[in-house]
Amino acid sequence: MMECRDVWYRYPSGVEALRGVNLRVEDGEVKILLGRNGAGKTTLMLTLNGLLKPQRGEVVIDGRRVEYDRRSLRWLRRRVGYVFQNPDDQIVAPTVFQDVAFGLKNLGFDDGEIKRRVGEILRELELQGYEGRLCSTLSGGEKRRVALAGVLVMEPRYLLLDEPSAGLDGVGFKSLVSLIQRLKARGKTLLISTHDLELAMAVGDSFAVMNGGRIVHEGEINAEIAEKYGLRFGCFRG
Amino acid sequence: MLRHERFELEPVVARRVVEGDVNVYFSLFSLIVTVISSKWAVHALSLAIFASLCIYANWQAFLHLLKVPLAFLVPSAAVLCLVSGAAVAAGVALRAISATTVLFYLVMTSPLPEVFSALKKLRLPGFIVEICMLVYRAIQVLYEELERLEAAADARLGFSSRKAVLRTATFLSYSLFLKSLRRADIMNKAMEARCYRGEMPTFSRKPRNVHLAALLSALLLAGWLV
Numbered sequence: 132m133m134e135c136r137d138v139w140y141r142y143p144s145g146v147e148a149l150r151g152v153n154l155r156v157e158d159g160e161v162k163i164l165l166g167r168n169g170a171g172k173t174t175l176m177l178t179l180n181g182l183l184k185p186q187r188g189e190v191v192i193d194g195r196r197v198e199y200d201r202r203s204l205r206w207l208r209r210r211v212g213y214v215f216q217n218p219d220d221q222i223v224a225p226t227v228f229q230d231v232a233f234g235l236k237n238l239g240f241d242d243g244e245i246k247r248r249v250g251e252i253l254r255e256l257e258l259q260g261y262e263g264r265l266c267s268t269l270s271g272g273e274k275r276r277v278a279l280a281g282v283l284v285m286e287p288r289y290l291l292l293d294e295p296s297a298g299l300d301g302v303g304f305k306s307l308v309s310l311i312q313r314l315k316a317r318g319k320t321l322l323i324s325t326h327d328l329e330l331a332m333a334v335g336d337s338f339a340v341m342n343g344g345r346i347v348h349e350g351e352i353n354a355e356i357a358e359k360y361g362l363r364f365g366c367f368r369g
Numbered sequence: 370m371l372r373h374e375r376f377e378l379e380p381v382v383a384r385r386v387v388e389g390d391v392n393v394y395f396s397l398f399s400l401i402v403t404v405i406s407s408k409w410a411v412h413a414l415s416l417a418i419f420a421s422l423c424i425y426a427n428w429q430a431f432l433h434l435l436k437v438p439l440a441f442l443v444p445s446a447a448v449l450c451l452v453s454g455a456a457v458a459a460g461v462a463l464r465a466i467s468a469t470t471v472l473f474y475l476v477m478t479s480p481l482p483e484v485f486s487a488l489k490k491l492r493l494p495g496f497i498v499e500i501c502m503l504v505y506r507a508i509q510v511l512y513e514e515l516e517r518l519e520a521a522a523d524a525r526l527g528f529s530s531r532k533a534v535l536r537t538a539t540f541l542s543y544s545l546f547l548k549s550l551r552r553a554d555i556m557n558k559a560m561e562a563r564c565y566r567g568e569m570p571t572f573s574r575k576p577r578n579v580h581l582a583a584l585l586s587a588l589l590l591a592g593w594l595v
Binding site: 177180182204205208209212213215219220221222223224225226228229232233234235236237238245262263264265266267268281282285 | 377509555556560561562566568
């Protein structure tokens with residue numbers, strides 16, 4: 132289980148992005164985090180991955196309170212994988228193979244195991260044969276899959292997907308939905324930040340809405356809630 | 370196609386006779402022999418081998434690349450011919466063009482990550498490889514940002530006059546500088562998120578035609594030593 136207890140975070144610029152967030156994601160569920168731009172969704176995800184340390188409150192993963200020393204963060208990031216909103220932000224290596232293998236190499240896996248796991252994940256995400264491709268020459272959809280592969284290959288138990296449907300076409304959207312369903316079937320726990328209600332309805336088990344750095348609603352989403360918190364709600368219209 | 374993409378794609382799309390780390394070693398070894406040797410026969414042999422390989426890899430790209438050194442080499446050789454005689458000018462020109470052709474072969478057939486992967490196996494310190502890879506990736510991303518900024522400025526007549534060019538260049542430099550700072554911060558977060566502890570994986574292709582590379586290298590070496 133992944134949990135935030137009264138988490139507060141203020142950026143050095145003075146913007147208070149999280150103001151007492153309480154959120155619980157049960158094992159095996161797909162939780163959707165909805166909210167307008169600037170509601171605090173990304174900050175919350177960065178906090179759950181240990182990339183930001185809250186000034187108040189605590190993050191609890193598998194019943195263990197997150198500490199911020201090097202060893203604990205390593206433990207945390209092995210369990211909680213974070214996929215950035217913009218794949219260019221996440222891709223750190225020049226070729227597809229190097230980027231997907233990045234996490235495994237840093238976890239100390241041997242080269243044979245890295246090769247095997249990278250091959251498997253590239254096949255799963257329909258990227259076989261892309262190993263030597265330069266990331267800068269990939270399309271937006273391909274980059275998104277490489278970014279996903281780089282996290283999935285580490286086999287985290289919890290996955291944080293930040294706006295995974297941004298910029299996807301119809302085909303990309305369908306394969307994203309199918310991938311999320313496959314991950315759920317494998318017992319992964321997912322927290323997905325989005326303002327795409329179509330994706331939310333297609334894959335979500337439970338929903339939370341953020342506004343102004345707070346969780347303002349948990350439970351079912353309807354047209355009224357969507358309108359109240361400024362969500363795009365095309366799927367609720369006739 | 371964007372300029373940097375074209376440059377980066379050359380080694381990816383080029384037809385390669387020799388593949389894998391051995392291609393890098395073969396090119397570097399030949400380059401050293403060509404530069405060190407003072408025999409015209411070695412230079413001629415090196416030029417013949419590597420020009421053929423470059424033409425096979427992608428003759429259009431090779432001719433395109435060749436234009437740049439030739440623009441310097443032809444006038445320099447002409448001056449040298451007047452000053453020191455035709456024999457010296459021909460010798461210098463042959464040596465320069467053969468060494469450049471070997472280098473072009475390396476550039477045209479080995480993507481930069483593969484070059485560093487091969488160098489790492491030659492015991493180049495890991496931190497140098499790591500820094501080079503990160504800088505290379507940062508350049509890729511910043512170049513893309515620059516192309517976008519340039520297009521956005523161009524669409525709003527940012528390059529319509531000399532004054533506008535100057536003003537736009539100032540804005541673009543400023544924006545790119547800020548973006549590069551932001552990029553460094555994000556890159557750091559992205560690496561932290563995947564348990565970074567100073568390890569950068571390398572990528573190299575399966576070796577192919579190792580015997581041919583060895584034979585050609587031996588030919589050059591023989592030409593130098595005999």
